[in-house]
Amino acid sequence: MAQDTLFSKIVRGEIPADIVHQDDLVTAFRDIRPLAPTHILVVPNQVIPTLADASASDEAVLGRMLRVAADLAAAEGVAEDGYRVMINCRDHGGQEVYHLHLHLLGGRPLGPMTRR
Numbered sequence: 001m002a003q004d005t006l007f008s009k010i011v012r013g014e015i016p017a018d019i020v021h022q023d024d025l026v027t028a029f030r031d032i033r034p035l036a037p038t039h040i041l042v043v044p045n046q047v048i049p050t051l052a053d054a055s056a057s058d059e060a061v062l063g064r065m066l067r068v069a070a071d072l073a074a075a076e077g078v079a080e081d082g083y084r085v086m087i088n089c090r091d092h093g094g095q096e097v098y099h100l101h102l103h104l105l106g107g108r109p110l111g112p113m114t115r116r
């Protein structure tokens with residue numbers, strides 16, 4: 001299958017994951033190696049390898065990813081104290097899985113965004 005990824009298999013239910021949201025455009029599931037009490041990944045159901053590969057036709061799915069992240073933050077009870085939404089892009093961004101995903105992190109103070 002063209003452009004099949006680890007996260008595609010999670011989207012299709014072929015690999016187990018703790019899925020917390022799924023709709024026509026995106027799927028959200030808990031990160032297997034959480035960096036914070038809340039660590040959820042939100043991915044498009046159809047593969048976009050990286051943010052750099054997103055085009056104008058992907059605007060609906062990109063918007064849905066952010067909207068779902070905000071809704072999940074509220075559902076997790078971390079919205080009031082605050083949280084971080086992060087996308088790693090390609091090599092220098094530290095991206096490991098080439099299926100676009102945003103990280104929703106919260107539940108503790110997360111510190112500065114990057115080390116100086």
Ligand code: 5GP
Binds near residue numbers: 029030033
């Ligand atoms: P990246 O570094 O690409 O931005 O983030 C990839 C994330 O995917 C990592 O935080 C990693 O822990 C997570 N991850 C990798 N493999 C799996 C998996 O099989 N299941 C889940 N739930 N998360 C995974």
